[in-house]
Amino acid sequence: MSNPQEPHQQAPWPQQPPQQPVAGQPGTSEQPGAPGQYPAPGQYAAAGQYAAAGQYGAPGPYGTPGQASADGPFGLPGQRPPARGRRRLWTILGVVGGVLLLVILGVVILANVVAGPTNHARSLADDFTKLVIAGDTSTAYDKYLDPALQKQVSKETFIAGIKTLEMDDSCKPTYNDVKARTENGTKSADVVGLIACNDGKNIDMVYRFEGTDELKIINIKIKPKA
Template identity: 65%
Template sequence: MSNPQEPYQPVQPAAWPAEPAGQPGNPGQHGAPPLPGNPPHGAPGQYGAPGQYSSDGPFGLPGQEPPVRNRRKPWTILGVVVGVLLLAAVGVLILVNVVNGATNHARGLADGFTKLVIAGDSSKAYDDYLDPALHEQLTKEEFIAGIKTLKMDRTCKPAYNQVNASTENGTKAADVAGLITCDGDKKIDLAYRFEGTDELRMINIKLKPQA
């Protein structure tokens, strides 16, 4: 014997779950949670607050740290300037040394010649210091006789107040002027000129009592 069928009862649909309190269902409304892939304001990757830089921003736009300035360039320029000044100083020093060397050499020649004629060794002075061109204008006998007329002795002392040296077209030249002072208030003006390429020789001479 079959059981009698229960009367048909319609199925009631389940109720829609209620939204949690405080969370609106519309994501477009104010206060909605951020969408996936869009980090909230101020998160890394965004520009952030004004005055702050982020290393993730595009080059040259706000958000990237300004490039560090190259500080080597000023130091390089300063080094070049210092190097040029040092070279100039060295060049001046070399030039001064060359000029001083030439004037000292001319002074030495004049002093050696003058001491010989003061000592009465005029023949050696003629042979060692006078240029062959001057030999043709002034014989040794004339030279020795002229020196004797000055009547110099060992009390005579030379002083050189002007010494100039120069070089032109490979020819060296030196002019020396001064005064020989002897006892008895005797004074003799002197003026020599030396020229030559390798060895300087006297080409002009003046020995005259001071008036």
Template identity: 60%
Template sequence: MSSSQDPYQPGPTGSLPQQLPPPPEQPAPFGPAGGTGAEWAGPSKLPGELRGERPRPRSRRRLWIILGSIGAVLLLVVLGVVILVNVVGGAASQAKGLADDFTKKVIAGDTSAAYDDYLDPALQEQLSKEAFMSGVRSLGMDGSCRPAYNDVKVATDNGMKSAEVAGQIACTGKNVDLAYRFEGKDRLLMTSIKLRPAS
């Protein structure tokens, strides 16, 4: 008879029974030989994580928001300083320019134009043009005179600008001290003047 036999059925007499393959070996425990210990289970996985996948990097959005905020604040501070320097520097430069133009007219003997163009009407009421021209002539300034400004202060209060300029006019054989004050909203005009021989 040549019927196929079930592999687990004993065969004809004299033949060896077929055997199942041996079960796979289990890894040895970590504990001492023969003792109970935790079995090796591989790296722990988060729920939903597939084998062989790397964990996703943590989001750095919060860090970028903080760094961006700090950068924005620093940028505003720098812009504020630049604007302040330009405004103050611009006002100081304007005041020095007015003082220089006025002084050059006075040195050149163009005192009438200096009086009309630079003195505030309130100062003109206190100081007549004749008195002003006479005072400047008494200083004896000539073409050798050169102004130098060593102190320029500017300020703004409720839209009213003010500037104080002090220095000296150096002439051959003598020096003249000067001190001017300018005030105004749109245009600065001289509200105070001192020109006198240096002591």
């Protein structure tokens, strides 16, 4: 049984949370535009943060519209991308250089082709002349004279004719003109020179070499200079 003297208790009602003051209502301390609030109607950011109303294209990091930036396309002042013409220039230079190289190689090869037989004929003439000057006339006759010339001039006649020149070790040969050529598989060379001795004696020499595989003297003239 309940106690008749105990007062009747009502169920508690939930308390409502206190209302937050609304901006602009009387009795509130918040004013329009205060920190933490949105700016009042018609009010915008402070001057200097954005362009003024009605003004566009204010100077910025990329310049004004329609005006090229002073900075280059890569962010460096005045820098421009490489011109396309440079690649074409290098291509042209490469082609010209290749042509010049081919020309030089052709000249070198031609010089070797021309100079080869000439140098060979000069070397043969020098070897023959040195043997004659040294008095080894017999070896010079056997090694360098063509068999057809040997039939015309005997070895004894050749040796006797060289002795009349009275050459010694002071005599030195010089070659004024050497011409070599090849025609129909036959090689030929003409050598013209002078043998000068210390006693003032000068001897003309003219050799004619000819042959297919090996050059031999087919005509010879060695006599005192007139």
